[in-house]
Amino acid sequence: MDALHEGWRQAVEAARGGAVYRALADAIAADIATGRLAPGAALPPQRRLAWGLGVAIATVTRAYDELSARGLVTAEVGRGTRVGRRRRADDGVIAPREAARPRRRRETSAEAEDETALIDLSLAQPADPAAAAALSRTLAALAAAPQAAELLAYQPARGAARHRAAGAAWLGRAGWSPDPARVTVTAGAQHALVVALAAIAAPGEAVAVEGLANPSI
Template sequence: MTHWVPDLEGRQGPRYRAIADALSDDIANGRLAPGTRLPTHRDLAYRLGVTVGTITRAYTEAEKRGLIGGEVGRGTFVQGQRHMPPSDPFSWTPRPEPSVVNMTVVTPEHPMSVPMMGATLAAIGASPNLGALLEYAPHAGLPAHRAAGAQWLTRQHRVATSADTVLLTTGAQNAMAVALAAVARPGDVVLTERLTNYGIKTLSAVEGYHLEGIAIDEHGVVPDSFDSACRRLAPKALYLVPTMHNPTASVMPQARRVEIAAIARRYGVMLVEDDVFGFLVHDAKPIQAIAPDVTVYVNSLSKSVSAGLRVGYVVAPPALVPRVEAVIRALQYSSPPLPPEVATRWITDGSADRIAEAQRGEAMARQQIARSILPASAVCGHASAQHLWLVLPEPWRRDDFIAEALRRGVKVTGGDVFAVGRASAPHAVRLGLCHPHSRDELARGLRTLADLLENPQTAMLSIV
């Protein structure tokens, strides 16, 4: 561990930020080399005469900048400064070899949006309409923002909509909360896939919905299981992710979508369709476009354009729009208008389309890397998804595999995280392919996992 102490003399602003700035300077001038282990929070706090909390904030700030990374049980290490070559917007400088490859989340980087953001904010700052963006917006969003959302969803997701049925939210998780609150009450039964997006599990727990999982196969929700659940449980809604299902990355065929919509209409059940990954597959028509009368559609720009904008959309049947708007008012009054203004400008000038196209290309490239390294028998999911489902062969058990992968420097998410209720979770893991900062880092993590799959005797290590 280095005895590094930052020089804070003459640095303005909060102490934690001054420490992060000093760390950045010392990395840039070569005083701290990549891979250097930094002092512990307590040790550095003592040397600087500040609180441990200040050091924690400083290290967190430095990690956000990509300067350092923490490793469980080992400490905090310098990663160096990342850069973005103009020829390849996704070609970040790899982290140093000792760092953990994190595949637990499906959060793509959006490096193309970084330079765009500065120019866009400058243009907004010079706009005579800036003042309007600092006031409360209408509950459903400003008309121009709703119109741009309708254009985006129609162009990139093939949604059947217009500005008057699009309502703005703060990201997809907020859109899910709004959609469900518009059609269900605490205690009501809400159906979802037996394995589902973790976000709906946490949302249902907080809001008091009775979440019930129904059977899925390689094509998504099984119609007979949905029909049976409707008859037995009288649910208010079915939440589902038909395109790039989370976690299995499957895509529901068109005929299955028509069948699911018909069952929902037969029993008066509202479909809450989560289509955040829909931009990755242009030939997958949303259920909303098939049955807009029984579908509340939710989406966001997080996977396609920029996660930090927190711009989400709800598309509701016309009769339900007032109810959705009332829920938005109750939960948050309205979405902050500045992020949707950025999104609207990018949608209008084509920037958002260029970023989404780059994301599609990167997703397919990373899938190709994964499928060239991992055994084909274990890989499930669509070949252009930002994640994949890895089915573990015998004798691997999910918890043993996760623990051994982490011991070797790779973090993955177990299938139990996505299981609804007491349903038995498969011995499988989800891999977020888009989160590692470079293709080389991804490949390194995948080779580690492939080695584990090819040497299952390691699974016996935890058995005594």
């Protein structure tokens, strides 16, 4: 474990018996504030960091969630958890890196701001004023969409048929063809664990897991 992570380990050891996840989040946040972790830097995968620090993976997950809630990091599928960057020097908003896109003609500054601004709905924070107009248009379009009534109603217990079909298509990229009828859309990781365990184990049966497992197991 390098010097950077050694500081995190010391913070975790000092917090044993207390809010270990918060101590870890504070240690990482301090390294972000001092620049030891630069904008865009990738944080270690959660499982690897949990093993290195000798804590449950749920502890690292909570620490990363805490950092995300503070607006210090962003998590993206395929890129992991990364340190955010300040969108402008004067607004104090921590935002994910904006996606690069080709420009076919010279744009005015107003057009560039309107089209490239991202609305990050993963954080419970006010929208960036620069993205407010785009957010208003998006919400208006959602309200007028034919699917609005369906999305606001209770969903089938196993998920809507079109959502199960989309999930089956996504899983099919791995080279197998799951039946959409056998796909279940879950309401998060905890729900998925319950569904998976209920499918393979009867009440009272033993289930073996590794030592540093999710506490809800």
